[in-house]
Amino acid sequence: MIDDSLLSQLKGIGMSEYEAKVYVILSALRVASAREIHEQTKIPRGRIYETLNSLLERGFIVSSGKAPVRYSPVDVTATFERLKRESVASLDGLYERVKTLETETPAPLMQGYKLYTEWTRDNQIRMMLRRAKSEVILLCNDEAFLTRYGSDISRAAKRVVVYLIVGRKELAEFAPVKCYVGGNDMESSLIHPEVGEHIGLSMKLLLLADRRESLSVMEENGKLTAIFISPDIFAGYLSRKFVQEIEPVERSRKRT
Template sequence: MIDDSLLSQMKEIGMSEYEAKVYVILSALRVASAREIHEQTKIPRGRIYETLTTLAQKGFIVSSGKAPQRYSPVDVTRTFERLKRESVNSLEGLHERLKALETESPVPLMQGYKLLTDWTRDNQIRMILHRAKTEIIFLCNDEEFLKKYGSDISRAAKRVPLYLIVGRKELAESATVKCYLGGKDIGSSFFHTVAGESNGLSMKLLLLADRVESLSILEENGKRTGIFIYPDMYAGYLSRKIVQEIVPVERLQKRS
């Protein structure tokens, strides 16, 4: 839910109601498509692109420039420092600066975002499962996450090839889709810490979609952090290696 007091503060610096809602949601999600923003804000679909265009022109957000376009906020500190400087300039000077921003090329390099709250992580995971078009790889060894996203995983598996990879065979018994086990490389890299290599950091979940984006949830000393990367230049290679190594759980059961 969007904080009404935060929206009021955004409107005080000149944003419209829709601009404030879109900017606040993007600041939380870090990256999203126009459709996802529409679903989160309930802003009429016809007004979403108009609002995104206005925010981009004002220098608050940037787009990926690729279809489907994804949008993300410019660094908050940098954005508001700029606003402070520009507040003393004339409207003409402000207009020229914003027009200059409009002509800049979208950032093509790999972008990483921290997802620090449960709400942000949950929404981004569900959006990835919903928007994936060609393939989903979901590595998880935590029953809590498998239950939380079980229905989302099931729906996604009906649309695209989905590989649900678990670290323990017994987790597959409660799963709603076909499960896989990985070999030694997957086990040591994602599920089990190699002796002498423990640094207190463990991976709870790794989600790879369409071989172009990734989301991981890491835990250190009881504190969880999500890392979302788009476009992830390593996602394609990692996805191919994982698919080559995994084995269906039922195939292992037949051998026993």
């Protein structure tokens, strides 16, 4: 029986399923005809010669004699030393090509990603809360979001500074950590835009992590849209602006 793990490793260096089987059988038998290889591997007769010719061209086996032609593997040490040299040369060439792309293509200042599904949005928010190293600013104007991410916010608050800013003071009753409210600029621009500035979107959540990346969730016609930006060149400015404007909320009652 042919060892499946050995076949898998041979396929890992570029052999097909049939090539790997033939090579293993020949390595074990040392010499065999096409018919004998067919009988051992159960590879269809129509594919045996095609597979043998491929292994011959690639230098894994040699043939000798006539009627019938017999096949045997090339010395294993020589074969694998050759493969090592070819692999290193191939990787060196690939490295040079990729390195050229890296140096010729300027890195973008910002990369933005639209998060199309609820699963993607939830996972990115939770990952941002987990990987934050120093500060999280979370501006939220929706009770459902506070409930949904409450435990994640609580865990983040045990490691880093968390500023949870709510759009309405009454939302503080549903918050897992100390809450803040924003100033007039924040209120009129982000939470409840003035008539002249309203663009048909309402902000549900804005997450700023370590003053370098952001995630915003907005609603339009009942549909949520999320945008993740990293690095966000505006995150530092917004974070400083928010921290300067916010004031703590005094909770009117304890949650039960």
